[in-house]
Amino acid sequence: MLLEYDLNEVLRYLGYRGASADRQTLGLIGSVHKELCEVCSPKYIFREYEFQKTDSALTINGISFKSKKLCSHLKNSDTVALFAATLGTGADTLIKKYSVCDKGRAAVAQATAASMTETLCDIGCMKIKESCSCEIRPRFSPGFSDLELSSQRDFFKLLDVSKRLGVTLTESCLMVPTKSVTAFVGIIKEK
Amino acid sequence: MSFLSKFGKELMFFDGAMGTMLQKSGMAAGELPETLNLSNPELIKKIHAAYLNAGCDIITTNTFGANSLKFSNTAEIVKAAVSIAKKAASEAGGERFAALDIGPLGKLLKPFGDLDFEEAYSLFAETAKAGESAGADLILIETMGDLYEAKSALLAAKENTSLPVLVSLIFDEKGKLLTGADVKTAVFTMEALGADGVGVNCGLGPDSMSLIAAEMVKYCSVPVFSQPNAGLPVCVNGETVYNVFPEDFAQKELETVRVGAAAVGGCCGTTPEHIKATVHLCKGEKLKPVIKKNYTAVTSYSKCVLLGEKPVVIGERINPTGKKLMKEALRKGDMDYILNEGIAQSELGAHILDVNVGLPEIDESETLKNAVLGLQSISDLPLQLDTSDVSAMETAMRFYNGKPLINSVNGKESSMSAVFPLVKKYGGVTVCLTLDENGIPETAAGRVEIAKKIIKTAESYGIDKKDLVIDTLCMTVSTGADNAKVTLEAMKRIRNELSVNTVLGVSNVSFGLPARENLNTAFFTLALENGLSAGIINPKSQAMMNAYYSYCALKGFDTDFKEYIAGVSEIKKEAEIPAGSADLKTAVIKGLKEQAGRLTQKELENKSPMEIINEILIPALDEVGKGFEQNTVFLPGLLMSAETASASFEALKIEIAKNGSQDEKKGKIVIATVKGDIHDIGKNIVKVLLENYGFDVIDMGKDVEPQAIVDTVKKENARLVGLSALMTTTVPAMEETIRLLKEQTEGVSVMVGGAVLTQEYADMIGAQFYGKDAMSSVRYAEKFFK
Numbered sequence: 001m002l003l004e005y006d007l008n009e010v011l012r013y014l015g016y017r018g019a020s021a022d023r024q025t026l027g028l029i030g031s032v033h034k035e036l037c038e039v040c041s042p043k044y045i046f047r048e049y050e051f052q053k054t055d056s057a058l059t060i061n062g063i064s065f066k067s068k069k070l071c072s073h074l075k076n077s078d079t080v081a082l083f084a085a086t087l088g089t090g091a092d093t094l095i096k097k098y099s100v101c102d103k104g105r106a107a108v109a110q111a112t113a114a115s116m117t118e119t120l121c122d123i124g125c126m127k128i129k130e131s132c133s134c135e136i137r138p139r140f141s142p143g144f145s146d147l148e149l150s151s152q153r154d155f156f157k158l159l160d161v162s163k164r165l166g167v168t169l170t171e172s173c174l175m176v177p178t179k180s181v182t183a184f185v186g187i188i189k190e191k
Numbered sequence: 192m193s194f195l196s197k198f199g200k201e202l203m204f205f206d207g208a209m210g211t212m213l214q215k216s217g218m219a220a221g222e223l224p225e226t227l228n229l230s231n232p233e234l235i236k237k238i239h240a241a242y243l244n245a246g247c248d249i250i251t252t253n254t255f256g257a258n259s260l261k262f263s264n265t266a267e268i269v270k271a272a273v274s275i276a277k278k279a280a281s282e283a284g285g286e287r288f289a290a291l292d293i294g295p296l297g298k299l300l301k302p303f304g305d306l307d308f309e310e311a312y313s314l315f316a317e318t319a320k321a322g323e324s325a326g327a328d329l330i331l332i333e334t335m336g337d338l339y340e341a342k343s344a345l346l347a348a349k350e351n352t353s354l355p356v357l358v359s360l361i362f363d364e365k366g367k368l369l370t371g372a373d374v375k376t377a378v379f380t381m382e383a384l385g386a387d388g389v390g391v392n393c394g395l396g397p398d399s400m401s402l403i404a405a406e407m408v409k410y411c412s413v414p415v416f417s418q419p420n421a422g423l424p425v426c427v428n429g430e431t432v433y434n435v436f437p438e439d440f441a442q443k444e445l446e447t448v449r450v451g452a453a454a455v456g457g458c459c460g461t462t463p464e465h466i467k468a469t470v471h472l473c474k475g476e477k478l479k480p481v482i483k484k485n486y487t488a489v490t491s492y493s494k495c496v497l498l499g500e501k502p503v504v505i506g507e508r509i510n511p512t513g514k515k516l517m518k519e520a521l522r523k524g525d526m527d528y529i530l531n532e533g534i535a536q537s538e539l540g541a542h543i544l545d546v547n548v549g550l551p552e553i554d555e556s557e558t559l560k561n562a563v564l565g566l567q568s569i570s571d572l573p574l575q576l577d578t579s580d581v582s583a584m585e586t587a588m589r590f591y592n593g594k595p596l597i598n599s600v601n602g603k604e605s606s607m608s609a610v611f612p613l614v615k616k617y618g619g620v621t622v623c624l625t626l627d628e629n630g631i632p633e634t635a636a637g638r639v640e641i642a643k644k645i646i647k648t649a650e651s652y653g654i655d656k657k658d659l660v661i662d663t664l665c666m667t668v669s670t671g672a673d674n675a676k677v678t679l680e681a682m683k684r685i686r687n688e689l690s691v692n693t694v695l696g697v698s699n700v701s702f703g704l705p706a707r708e709n710l711n712t713a714f715f716t717l718a719l720e721n722g723l724s725a726g727i728i729n730p731k732s733q734a735m736m737n738a739y740y741s742y743c744a745l746k747g748f749d750t751d752f753k754e755y756i757a758g759v760s761e762i763k764k765e766a767e768i769p770a771g772s773a774d775l776k777t778a779v780i781k782g783l784k785e786q787a788g789r790l791t792q793k794e795l796e797n798k799s800p801m802e803i804i805n806e807i808l809i810p811a812l813d814e815v816g817k818g819f820e821q822n823t824v825f826l827p828g829l830l831m832s833a834e835t836a837s838a839s840f841e842a843l844k845i846e847i848a849k850n851g852s853q854d855e856k857k858g859k860i861v862i863a864t865v866k867g868d869i870h871d872i873g874k875n876i877v878k879v880l881l882e883n884y885g886f887d888v889i890d891m892g893k894d895v896e897p898q899a900i901v902d903t904v905k906k907e908n909a910r911l912v913g914l915s916a917l918m919t920t921t922v923p924a925m926e927e928t929i930r931l932l933k934e935q936t937e938g939v940s941v942m943v944g945g946a947v948l949t950q951e952y953a954d955m956i957g958a959q960f961y962g963k964d965a966m967s968s969v970r971y972a973e974k975f976f977k
Contacts, residue, residue, distance in 0.1 A: 097569040099875045101534045104830035162297040166369035170305040172867035
């Protein structure tokens with residue numbers, strides 16, 4: 001899977017605020033992207049679930065996620081997919097290496113890998129759409145808005161993320177490899 | 192009959208999935224299956240019984256996640272699980288074995304994750320001990336996607352029990368582990384650590400897994416086993432389904448047996464029907480004998496280097512001997528210096544890195560360990576652990592991720608009896624110096640004799656000669672005209688007569704003579720022609736690398752001349768940089784790092800180091816910094832300038848050290864990413880800028896305990912601290928650090944920064960300064976120390 005990046009996003013992560021990049025930087029992004037493609041092993045998983053919800057909590061298989069925003073986000077959804085994706089450990093190692101020997105490259109790698117992760121998520125969510133032949137809602141991730149980051153633990157348990165994807169959680173609920181995403185994706189079946 | 196007297200001699204069968212069966216019996220997703228050992232032992236026993244009836248020889252206990260990260264009563268759960276399995280096995284009759292199942296901890300070890308190697312080790316040790324005391328017949332470590340975690344589990348099982356230990360790994364479709372190792376790297380590493388069998392399970396269906404098993408058999412000297420899923424999971428109506436049927440599954444298992452697997456079974460999605468069909472089809476199939484392989488292999492966490500056919504380069508630069516700056520870096524605990532040496536050598540073509548950090552005034556164990564861990568977090572090259580301190584060696588071997596080169600033993604009894612037991616335990620390829628109690632023999636025959644003695648002694652420790660490389664030692668030709676000749680002859684004989692690989696520190700040959708590179712390159716080529724498997728050289732010497740590439744091209748090791756041509760174009764690139772195309776100030780502003788060294792040298796012709804710093808570097812950095820503040824320069828540009836300035840500083844440091852004067856530091860700043868946070872790029876950016884502006888920065892890394900920061904501040908007598916946090920969830924750790932600093936120190940200021948921080952937050956947690964970006968912390972520090 002060759003993951004493209006979105007140049008505007010990469011520049012935004014790098015703090016360009018709409019300014020355009022010079023040739024040197026564009027070349028740098030291109031060459032870092034090439035390196036990232038070589039070391040990444042992008043993967044995603046998802047599973048569709050029935051859910052119950054109130055105004056403030058979403059319940060899947062007896063496990064509750066407290067978030068008003070998530071509940072309203074899923075208000076027209078029939079089911080929900082739990083989705084997780086990662087670029088693998090290769091991106092982290094590359095960024096780490098450059099943060100020692102070439103910090104400009106490290107910053108660019110960080111931004112480019114972040115954008116590639118988004119691309120991977122888009123590809124994965126397209127797949128959800130295809131496989132259920134349904135409409136889907138935008139991704140809603142643990143840690144976003146009023147959904148506590150600590151909900152990651154339950155999310156991981158439900159989808160069996162560690163075993164199936166190789167992504168694990170630190171004590172403080174951060175994901176490693178760091179270029180990883182988890183999200184709830186609302187599914188709207190054709191009526 | 193014991194397990195090991197059967198395993199690898201006749202075909203054996205594992206059971207299939209436990210989890211799949213539990214889900215079928217109504218266990219909810221998210222429920223911890225291991226609790227059922229206590230709450231519903233009958234159910235577990237029934238599942239074991241079904242597999243035993245299907246004809247399996249080995250059942251695995253329901254303890255995949257039974258560790259103290261998840262349970263407070265691990266021992267109780269493990270003991271219950273083992274006794275259920277034992278009971279089921281004895282009721283089934285015949286010769287059956289209960290394997291204590293150990294799965295991954297679900298947390299990634301450092302450097303990728305936040306779990307310490309030793310912590311992982313103790314978690315596994317606890318489970319293993321409980322399993323043995325409850326009567327398990329063997330230990331099955333399974334579904335390991337990280338070689339390092341597999342190592343910690345294997346060591347824990349080996350050191351704390353006397354049970355046979357099998358290790359099973361999970362590969363993806365590309366044949367790679369999660370942390371990057373391919374099949375042969377994984378196999379070499381696990382068997383070096385003493386695994387009694389190496390296998391593959393989960394992740395793949397029987398088709399792809401059969402290929403992996405075949406690849407394992409090619410490299411593995413211990414029995415191989417395989418436990419595939421019943422196909423790849425597909426999602427049907429929200430349910431996970433595996434859809435390879437028992438008969439098709441069995442057919443693939445038969446193929447796996449025929450390529451040489453000593454045992455087969457099943458993982459996710461398999462049922463007693465799958466195992467029954469497999470046993471039925473494969474029973475009576477003759478086992479391919481397990482053959483000892485002859486590869487001399489060293490590995491890192493993801494890569495393997497084979498010695499013997501094509502010669503390889505061991506980079507010698509990480510060694511403080513004669514290097515003033517490296518000594519200073521080691522004393523300061525500045526690992527970046529070492530890491531940069533590692534990266535540079537790797538980019539110049541080294542295949543293995545020698546790591547020597549021996550200095551009389553430092554704790555070598557701790558420093559070598561940190562160097563090894565640091566290098567392995569940024570480089571995938573295998574390392575050569577180089578120390579004469581046996582306890583430092585053991586520490587380094589314990590923490591090393593892979594199968595290292597061990598530098599070294601010699602023919603002295605005391606040396607061999609100290610080092611070989613370690614090699615036997617942790618695995619490795621040992622560099623053997625041909626000297627003994629009587630010194631270095633003057634003749635080639637004498638050195639060959641010592642080599643023979645070492646090989647024989649190694650064998651008595653259970654170390655095969657494929658895991659030795661002999662160093663026939665080179666003395667400078669300036670003290671004896673025959674010195675080089677003797678070394679080469681001994682090398683040739685050892686390679687041809689003893690069939691053992693060789694290694695040599697090449698550059699000793701020219702000691703005491705002028706224009707040493709000439710002699711070194713000629714000698715290197717001669718050594719390669721006389722059977723040198725691995726040359727310890729300086730990859731930064733273009734001449735030496737040219738000799739290497741040329742030799743490989745001429746001898747057919749580089750058939751399409753790819754490496755040779757790449758080597759040559761390297762040279763061209765250097766030559767193409769037009770001299771005088773930029774001045775140092777322009778180079779810094781434009782971020783032309785490659786030119787920094789040369790342009791700094793040029794400036795040194797007319798200026799003192801301090802003049803260069805004050806008149807060129809600082810004004811250039813200021814100009815870029817202003818551009819950054821005014822949104823005309825952006826982060827990559829800012830950093831590339833900073834790196835260029837750093838490169839120039841490095842060149843100046845050498846000059847300053849030469850003149851014996853101290854470079855003046857403006858003030859000491861301790862910086863860290865706070866506890867719980869593993870994002871350090873922002874902190875690293877701040878660090879390089881602060882250093883550029885002449886501050887003495889003590890970088891404590893990421894995920895740092897509040898008290899550790901306070902202790903360092905006290906020890907270093909630092910007055911300014913920089914803390915970084917990226918996540919809202921780690922801001923409390925920042926607050927805690929500030930609180931402890933206030934309690935335990937006086938007059939210390941704290942500046943904070945990071946994605947989620949704001950001025951408001953900073954005020955709330957009591958920081959003196961909030962830096963919205965890297966430049967603003969530089970400005971603050973300048974004001975602070977004025």
